[in-house]
Amino acid sequence: MHTFxxxxxxxxxxxxxxxxxxxxxATSGNLSILVERNPLLFAITRSGADKQRLTExxxxxxxxxxxxxxxxxxxxxxxxxxxxxxxxKLSCGSILHVHTVYNNLISELFARQGYVEIxxxxxxxxxxxxxxxxxxxxxxxxxxxxxxxxxQAVADAAKPDVPxxxxxxxxxxxxxxxxxxxxxxxxxxxxxxxxxYRLELIRNAGFVSP
Amino acid sequence: MHTFxxxxxxxxxxxxxxxxxxxxxATSGNLSILVERNPLLFAITRSGADKQRLTExxxxxxxxxxxxxxxxxxxxxxxxxxxxxxxxKLSCGSILHVHTVYNNLISELFARQGYVEIxxxxxxxxxxxxxxxxxxxxxxxxxxxxxxxxxQAVADAAKPDVPxxxxxxxxxxxxxxxxxxxxxxxxxxxxxxxxxYRLELIRNAGFVSP
Amino acid sequence: MHTFxxxxxxxxxxxxxxxxxxxxxATSGNLSILVERNPLLFAITRSGADKQRLTExxxxxxxxxxxxxxxxxxxxxxxxxxxxxxxxKLSCGSILHVHTVYNNLISELFARQGYVEIxxxxxxxxxxxxxxxxxxxxxxxxxxxxxxxxxQAVADAAKPDVPxxxxxxxxxxxxxxxxxxxxxxxxxxxxxxxxxYRLELIRNAGFVSP
Amino acid sequence: MHTFxxxxxxxxxxxxxxxxxxxxxATSGNLSILVERNPLLFAITRSGADKQRLTExxxxxxxxxxxxxxxxxxxxxxxxxxxxxxxxKLSCGSILHVHTVYNNLISELFARQGYVEIxxxxxxxxxxxxxxxxxxxxxxxxxxxxxxxxxQAVADAAKPDVPxxxxxxxxxxxxxxxxxxxxxxxxxxxxxxxxxYRLELIRNAGFVSP
Numbered sequence: 114m115h116t117f118x119x120x121x122x123x124x125x126x127x128x129x130x131x132x133x134x135x136x137x138x139a140t141s142g143n144l145s146i147l148v149e150r151n152p153l154l155f156a157i158t159r160s161g162a163d164k165q166r167l168t169e170x171x172x173x174x175x176x177x178x179x180x181x182x183x184x185x186x187x188x189x190x191x192x193x194x195x196x197x198x199x200x201x202k203l204s205c206g207s208i209l210h211v212h213t214v215y216n217n218l219i220s221e222l223f224a225r226q227g228y229v230e231i232x233x234x235x236x237x238x239x240x241x242x243x244x245x246x247x248x249x250x251x252x253x254x255x256x257x258x259x260x261x262x263x264x265q266a267v268a269d270a271a272k273p274d275v276p277x278x279x280x281x282x283x284x285x286x287x288x289x290x291x292x293x294x295x296x297x298x299x300x301x302x303x304x305x306x307x308x309x310y311r312l313e314l315i316r317n318a319g320f321v322s323p
Numbered sequence: 324m325h326t327f328x329x330x331x332x333x334x335x336x337x338x339x340x341x342x343x344x345x346x347x348x349a350t351s352g353n354l355s356i357l358v359e360r361n362p363l364l365f366a367i368t369r370s371g372a373d374k375q376r377l378t379e380x381x382x383x384x385x386x387x388x389x390x391x392x393x394x395x396x397x398x399x400x401x402x403x404x405x406x407x408x409x410x411x412k413l414s415c416g417s418i419l420h421v422h423t424v425y426n427n428l429i430s431e432l433f434a435r436q437g438y439v440e441i442x443x444x445x446x447x448x449x450x451x452x453x454x455x456x457x458x459x460x461x462x463x464x465x466x467x468x469x470x471x472x473x474x475q476a477v478a479d480a481a482k483p484d485v486p487x488x489x490x491x492x493x494x495x496x497x498x499x500x501x502x503x504x505x506x507x508x509x510x511x512x513x514x515x516x517x518x519x520y521r522l523e524l525i526r527n528a529g530f531v532s533p
Numbered sequence: 534m535h536t537f538x539x540x541x542x543x544x545x546x547x548x549x550x551x552x553x554x555x556x557x558x559a560t561s562g563n564l565s566i567l568v569e570r571n572p573l574l575f576a577i578t579r580s581g582a583d584k585q586r587l588t589e590x591x592x593x594x595x596x597x598x599x600x601x602x603x604x605x606x607x608x609x610x611x612x613x614x615x616x617x618x619x620x621x622k623l624s625c626g627s628i629l630h631v632h633t634v635y636n637n638l639i640s641e642l643f644a645r646q647g648y649v650e651i652x653x654x655x656x657x658x659x660x661x662x663x664x665x666x667x668x669x670x671x672x673x674x675x676x677x678x679x680x681x682x683x684x685q686a687v688a689d690a691a692k693p694d695v696p697x698x699x700x701x702x703x704x705x706x707x708x709x710x711x712x713x714x715x716x717x718x719x720x721x722x723x724x725x726x727x728x729x730y731r732l733e734l735i736r737n738a739g740f741v742s743p
Numbered sequence: 744m745h746t747f748x749x750x751x752x753x754x755x756x757x758x759x760x761x762x763x764x765x766x767x768x769a770t771s772g773n774l775s776i777l778v779e780r781n782p783l784l785f786a787i788t789r790s791g792a793d794k795q796r797l798t799e800x801x802x803x804x805x806x807x808x809x810x811x812x813x814x815x816x817x818x819x820x821x822x823x824x825x826x827x828x829x830x831x832k833l834s835c836g837s838i839l840h841v842h843t844v845y846n847n848l849i850s851e852l853f854a855r856q857g858y859v860e861i862x863x864x865x866x867x868x869x870x871x872x873x874x875x876x877x878x879x880x881x882x883x884x885x886x887x888x889x890x891x892x893x894x895q896a897v898a899d900a901a902k903p904d905v906p907x908x909x910x911x912x913x914x915x916x917x918x919x920x921x922x923x924x925x926x927x928x929x930x931x932x933x934x935x936x937x938x939x940y941r942l943e944l945i946r947n948a949g950f951v952s953p
Contacts (some may be wrong), residue, residue, distance in 0.1 A: 135344075138510040139449035139508075139511040139514065140449065163506075163507075212514070214514065214517050214518050217518055218518065218522060222522075222525065222532055223533065256443070281443075282443055282444045283444075313525060314528055317525065317528040318528045318529070
């Protein structure tokens with residue numbers, strides 16, 4: 114197990130990775146890494162921080178009641194509720210929540226059916242599906258204003274074999290056993306969201322495969 | 324209150340931020356930070372500067388009559404008129420004007436109705452709207468050739484609770500109490516313009532949500 | 534007037550600028566800066582150089598007959614013919630030739646009529662058109678396999694008040710009195726090509742302005 | 744001929760180049776450079792490495808039976824089978840396999856006919872086709888789950904005069920005599936995939952050239 118200080122450094126690296134890609138616009142998004150599972154303690158970005166310029170002071174140690182451990186004038190992200198609910202349900206070690214145009218589009222376009230299904234695509238392997246003819250349903254939940262309700266909805270929708278949940282017109286929660294796994298899952302989901310959008314677009318525009 | 328020198332440094336940072344994203348193409352755009360409200364003094368980029376390579380000499384201290392304070396062979400941006408009009412009407416502390424393909428598209432596509440309406444989207448929080456079922460109308464004004472008229476039109480359209488105004492086939496003015504707030508508002512508006520464009524595109528192409 | 538050494542340094546800076554934007558893929562494109570007008574001498578990238586890793590050895594001093602001045606085992610870009618023809622016709626001091634997806638799309642989509650017309654757009658100012666209701670026609674020429682014919686076609690199409698010529702399914706030549714002016718013109722043309730493509734796309738998909 | 748150490752350094756440079764462009768998402772893709780042709784030895788990225796952070800330990804020396812030479816706890820990429828098959832059939836010196844949204848889209852949209860044809864485009868020169876009115880068919884093969892079968896399919900489809908093979912909903916294999924040539928071919932193929940997608944999109948949306 115790692116110390117808070119090590120995990121805080123990991124959160125800063127994740128923030129650099131995701132903000133370099135433009136996935137944390139307008140101070141949105143939040144990123145966490147587990148410190149202890151029992152009782153639950155994790156390192157998470159504070160509310161309102163610009164992830165493009167994150168420092169150690171912007172990472173807080175938080176418990177299952179969202180109480181900040183140690184001294185800090187900052188509050189944890191309001192969506193820490195979702196992190197608590199996910200750590201509670203799954204055995205994951207890191208959770209990444211980002212907003213991108215493509216995950217927003219997919220979450221909006223497929224909201225009614227509650228999931229987007231992706232089949233016959235190589236990057237499903239990066240989500241842990243190596244079986245031939247793999248087909249994965251990424252869940253989509255409503256964007257509940259009540260953040261405890263949102264946390265519950267995301268945790269309820271989360272399945273161990275699909276490491277991501279989309280929130281309608283909001284963003285994605287991707288998770289994994291380690292920060293590297295969470296990052297790999299997130300990259301795969303973002304790629305697939307853009308791919309599905311562009312494929313649906315050209316087919317709806319009338320393209321028929323020759 | 325900060326000195327001109329400090330605010331000029333802030334303008335250079337804003338220029339690096341926005342030009343790194345490609346939002347200030349072809350020496351376009353202008354950025355300002357308030358120095359004194361009464362009488363009005365603010366730091367603003369000079370006319371024609373390449374924002375990718377901005378230096379201290381490219382930032383001018385300007386008053387309400389657009390007169391440059393101190394010695395400089397440079398003129399302030401011609402659109403300084405809009406900054407004056409906005410500082411005059413609102414209590415904001417920083418104004419960012421950038422040109423992007425997506426804000427240009429939205430400003431053109433929705434010009435006739437005079438606004439673009441965005442509802443049910445998480446990033447409205449970044450524009451200051453935390454209420455459930457928030458709906459925001461970002462105003463769109465004509466691209467008046469007379470820059471005093473443009474300044475008046477932007478200021479007339481600007482509302483304290485919507486921190487941005489689009490100018491048709493031209494760009495966006497985003498503002499905030501601080502440079503960080505203006506930057507957050509700008510990032511949110513750009514995200515939303517791209518989102519609305521892509522959502523309208525796929526729906527007009529015929530996509531029906533399953 | 535500047536020395537070859539100074540202009541070669543300028544070419545390296547232009548290469549970094551344009552390759553950072555991804556505008557010089559697959560060793561394509563060529564960039565030049567005038568050294569002397571009479572007799573004509575200019576600094577230009579060598580054939581086949583990867584512009585992402587350009588060094589001084591990759592910039593050659595060339596005359597009106599495309600003869601390399603000084604010792605070098607490299608040949609100038611084959612499209613040096615176009616640079617010679619443009620320096621011959623116009624009074625410009627720098628010429629940038631890049632390949633992008635958007636300038637390629639516009640050049641292909643509007644090839645038949647021989648130009649793309651852009652009106653009522655703020656960035657026309659960056660092309661030197663400050664008049665109200667400015668409208669600019671950027672010429673499009675066929676992609677002649679014979680490079681002397683291509684040079685002639687580009688020079689014939691080039692007009693002093695429109696600082697760019699598109700070549701069908703090939704790329705753009707943008708020029709200006711100085712390297713900075715050429716760069717500004719190029720950035721404006723690239724922006725406008727993407728804007729026109731996306732505007733045509735959504736309108737053809739059926740979008741009607743509310 | 745170069746040493747393994749030199750070629751491993753070359754692989755790291757290729758990984759930086761391709762991951763900077765976002766072409767190796769979610770630890771996907773694999774890159775190799777030939778060390779000896781007879782018997783076959785080549786440097787290749789290990790399985791599961793994040794190409795954005797590749798180090799020397801992540802590059803393995805592998806033979807025709809996919810056996811790692813020297814000590815390493817890592818396995819080579821499972822798709823090393825494809826590299827072996829390609830080195831076996833062609834005289835190439837470097838092979839790059841990347842996943843991008845556009846090569847995935849083209850591979851899916853044109854899978855049924857087994858190739859995508861590109862004609863009348865300047866960047867065909869970067870693929871080695873300088874003839875006037877050049878037309879190139881890039882082969883598309885099914886994404887066989889059995890990786891030996893995939894290797895055979897890619898090698899069977901590969902033609903000396905078209906330095907790339909697309910794998911359906913998976914990615915592209917681009918190759919060349921040298922790492923620089925492979926890189927140039929890859930950049931050209933990626934450009935052309937995006938170009939073809941966008942051109943098909945706007946035409947299917949109804950755009951008719953004026």
